[in-house]
Amino acid sequence: MTRSIARETNITLTNLEGVPGKEIVEHYGLVQGSTIRAKHVGKDILAGFKNIVGGELKAYTELLQESRQEAVNRMLMQAEQLGANAVVNVRFATSSVAPGAAELFAYGTAVKVQ
Amino acid sequence: MDILIFLTLLGVGYFIGNRRERKHYEDIKRREKSTLHIPIMSWGAKQDLPYAHEAELFVGSVVVANDYFKTISAALRNLVGGRVTVYETLIDRGRREAMLRMKESAIEWGASQVLNVRFETSNIAGQGQSGAGAVEIMAYGTGIR
Numbered sequence: 001m002t003r004s005i006a007r008e009t010n011i012t013l014t015n016l017e018g019v020p021g022k023e024i025v026e027h028y029g030l031v032q033g034s035t036i037r038a039k040h041v042g043k044d045i046l047a048g049f050k051n052i053v054g055g056e057l058k059a060y061t062e063l064l065q066e067s068r069q070e071a072v073n074r075m076l077m078q079a080e081q082l083g084a085n086a087v088v089n090v091r092f093a094t095s096s097v098a099p100g101a102a103e104l105f106a107y108g109t110a111v112k113v114q
Numbered sequence: 115m116d117i118l119i120f121l122t123l124l125g126v127g128y129f130i131g132n133r134r135e136r137k138h139y140e141d142i143k144r145r146e147k148s149t150l151h152i153p154i155m156s157w158g159a160k161q162d163l164p165y166a167h168e169a170e171l172f173v174g175s176v177v178v179a180n181d182y183f184k185t186i187s188a189a190l191r192n193l194v195g196g197r198v199t200v201y202e203t204l205i206d207r208g209r210r211e212a213m214l215r216m217k218e219s220a221i222e223w224g225a226s227q228v229l230n231v232r233f234e235t236s237n238i239a240g241q242g243q244s245g246a247g248a249v250e251i252m253a254y255g256t257g258i259r
Binding site: 050 | 169253
């Protein structure tokens with residue numbers, strides 16, 4: 001999922017402490033991106049039906065994937081502004097801020113590698 | 115009348131839910147076998163970086179919901195306490211599915227292994243008042259090649 005945008009911006013994302021095979025030459029500090037998404041009423045009703053039979057809620061899976069992509073995009077934008085070409089030690093966090101809305105958060109350290 | 119609706123929902127939840135769960139498990143087992151050749155490590159941080167040419171972050175996520183039977187059965191289980199097996203299987207399914215999705219996208223990219231795999235679980239407050247919830251499970255890690 002993160003692959004496509006990473007290639008577009010030429011920024012490597014890893015959740016290791018560096019980029020394998022490359023050396024970190026400069027640190028730019030923490031970059032982060034977050035988004036808060038609310039659910040669609042129609043999707044919520046469908047999900048209600050799904051709660052009878054159980055299983056995967058595809059609509060929600062997609063919604064959260066899209067939102068996480070958005071959070072990562074914002075993080076990458078910050079990294080790009082700083083002139084970084086990699087973001088290392090990436091972490092994700094999700095929290096529900098209100099009933100029906102979720103915050104998706106991505107953060108990492110922007111670095112320059114060679 | 116009410117009891118009839120309740121019993122119908124319970125029956126539908128039990129039979130369809132169970133069938134879907136069995137099918138899902140079969141699917142998971144099949145895919146786990148076919149992706150067995152890629153090692154998944156939960157270490158990778160605070161260690162020397164492995165030798166590789168390229169690295170990339172991979173994410174897999176899934177939202178799973180409980181069926182009506184599971185909801186009722188867990189509510190009853192709440193009275194006496196103990197293991198809630200119906201939820202255990204649900205979360206287990208979700209976690210394995212999330213990891214498989216991550217693994218499959220890593221394989222597609224050509225990864226030789228996936229390092230520093232982390233799981234994240236969060237409650238997506240479903241319908242609010244009814245308390246019937248869904249859980250999002252995500253797995254992420256760094257693939258190297």
